[in-house]
Amino acid sequence: MKVIVSILFAMWSTSVFAGKLTELKFITESYPPYNYQENGKLMGMSVDILEAATKAAGDPVMRKDVKVQPWARGYAAALSGPKVALFATTRTAERESKFKWVGPISDTKVVIFSAKDVTVNGAEDLKNYRIGAVRDDIGEQLLKQLGVKASSIKLQPKADLLVKQLGAGRIDMLAYEENVASYLMRSANIDKSKFKVVYVLSESQLYYSLSSDTPDDYVSMLQGGIDSITSSGVLAEIKSKY
The missing domain is CATH 3.40.190.10 (Periplasmic binding protein-like II)
Known part of the structure; x- marks a missing residue:
């Protein structure tokens, strides 16, 4: 009982x-x-x-x-x-x-988009560019792990702002999730054919x-x-x- x-x-x-x-x-x-x-x-x-x-x-x-x-x-x-x-x-x-x-x-795949005429042979090359990333996003964290200086990482609270900056040439590269960045480019009427993935930061x-x-x-x-x-x-x- x-x-x-x-x-x-x-x-x-x-x-x-x-x-x-x-x-x-x-x-x-x-x-x-x-x-x-x-x-x-x-x-x-x-x-x-x-x-x-x-x-x-x-x-x-x-x-x-x-x-x-x-x-x-x-x-x-x-x-x-x-x-x-x-x-x-x-x-x-x-x-x-x-x-x-x-x-x-x-x-998911986090990548770096840049203009088509840019070639990146390795992580060391990334240190020569202004790279946009969302604050505290995985893109920023991975860039820092690669040794990219904080002064070279241009942070914004939202990715749509960075996409517009990339399209206007105010940043050289964008570190973000591949599918999301592509979606945001289309939404902002940015010609995605002018850009390409130059580096894969992570696949997870x-x-x-x-x-x-x-x-x-x-x-x-x-x-x-x-x-x-x-x-x-x-x-x-x-x-x-x-």
Whole structure:
């Protein structure tokens, strides 16, 4: 009898005290086609995946409840917490211990775009150019790891500003995610044929990064949702739209 009571109490305790995903503060940025706003509505692959995964986990998070902020502000919030989920975040060795990770969402490639007549033979050549990057973005972090001086890295809070600067010749290069940079060039009516990828900074994957204080129950619940839509084919279906 005591054993049965103990089991029932344990089950009751788990259901009462288990975390709810809706208690997390979800933050994203303008990072099309993964996450962006269109006519005031939050759109994108990672947003669709979040809705589907949290629904599968039994605790739906609605896109209207996700806050859109400049990357640096959202990144700082995810570092400090409490209970912050930031997306979409490139998972790297340097960031590994700073967050708890759920995913992956998608493959990603961070590259350097430059004018077509520019040739880069190695990382050392990058030090001769003005390279635009988003503050606290993976592009800035990777450039610094390569030894590019801070004075050569031209920072902005948003990538669309950098794309316009590249098109106007105010910076020589742009360090950013390849698909997103291409999307932003098209949106800004910049002739992408005038530019090319001259260097690949990293190839990795995008994840939901949760602040380190986030209880493991929340992490497991969200990962369970991702695993569920992966096995059911829903994740692949969402990706095919983009």
